[in-house]
Amino acid sequence: MQKSILITGCSSGIGHNAAHGMRARGWRVFASCRQQRDCDRLRAEGFESPLIDYTNTETIFSGLAEVLEATGGTLDAVFNNGAHGLPGALEDVPTDGLRHIFEANVFGWHELTRQIIPVMRAQGHGRIVQNSSVLGLVAFPWRGAYVATKYAIEGLTDTLRLELRDTDIKVILIEPGPITSKLREKSIPNFERFIDWQNSALREKYQTSLLKRLYESSGPDRFELPPSAVTDKLAHAVEATRPRPRYYVTTPTYIAGYLRRILSTRTIDRILSDI
Template sequence: MTQKTVLITGCSSGIGLDAARGLHARGWRVIATCRATADVAARRAEGMDSFPLDISDPASVAEGARQALALTDGKIDALVNNAAFAVPGAVEDLPRDALREIFETNLFGTHDLTRAVIPAMRAAGTGRIVNISSVLGLVGIRWRGAYVSTKFALEGLSDVLRLEMEGTGIRVILIEPGPITSKIRQNSIPHFERWIDWQNSARADQYRDSLLRRLYESQGPDRFELPADAVTRRLIHALESRNPSRRYFVTTPTWFMGAARRILPTRALDWLARQA
């Protein structure tokens, strides 16, 4: 069988790194992109193709797509859009530029890269685009407005793209993790410190009593937290099954919130979200 190729973003750690390693072990040719050159070198040392890709930079996205297509003679079997980050903070404290920055990575860069590989998939008559969303693409919780808004947008864009790709041989699939072991909390701290003027917020006391503790103090694993390979297992099915699902829930909270969103009135769903 001809070796299949997958392009994955955000392979420095967490979900992206585990996915890259898992698919590489299964015989896929993995193009594992990262922002940092040290991480690129590490992926290459593991036998994967890799190059720097900053998904927030349009020029880097265009060059990354060009390199990926050049490496594969113009054939990419699958794209896994994983790169994303969070900006914790109350919605009323989010400046416009903070939202602009997070959308550049979590949505716009993902969209640009997807558009760049679709022509090659169209020419091949087949392809799979897997977007890594979140339980926060299904329901919102306090302090996560910036991240939630990008994931809600990604869900909508993916749903429409899936409908529009019918008949092309290109499948569009969403994976919705919940609490997964990763560095997203630690990685969000610089963004919080850059954008959120919490000391001068009307919610300063709430920051001290809630968000700052959760952000700066390790609380240990979440009660329902799963390792990153739980996502990789769903991803393998999404990429290798002849009839993949359109959506994959990963953790108990995602299954629960997915069901709750369908059946509960907004007032009850708000009550549930306040417990998170």
């Protein structure tokens, strides 16, 4: 019987590649997006594409209902992936901005996952895969809002894994480093909406550092991998008999995980403070 997977954030990057990659492996893929035009484009590519916007609870309910109606009430796996950034120094991030990014990167994930767990309990199995980040392991300056959401996802996922240990529902983290995507470009509207950098005490640092990285593409990162690197780990996470609790993707993630185990916080701060 064909297995089914719901993947969020499929308009581009990791989600788009995962949708194509998992379909090629024989899965029935529900490739969700948060904007209708992207859902229409995915449908033109042959996917079932429910509208799911993590910041709109009604779409979480209706999108999942669409999936369950199509499958007869079952779902083998979910890949929570859709997210966005809000670059800027934390002292310049207004609480409304932090609330906005948590709605998209944490609360919506939690709501969708809560609705899926009863389905997986009823069928006796399932895989919940969360796309975290190297920034769920270590903090980088100027990325505090995004870091906070990924730390939250790490904590929620680790706890959920413990709570579901006596079931056949496996809860898994994928932790990519630099992956080719549109995350930087898509974070610009949030930066312009929420960050008043011109009146910041760190204005000069914005001009010499963040603004250039944000608005001037410098090409691929030294360790950047294509989205297919994440898809490969996703496939193992949902197909392996005993999936790992965590899957690192890219060299920086392996380095970050290693540094956390062997170095003091002060030493890690010195290494990461100028990134």
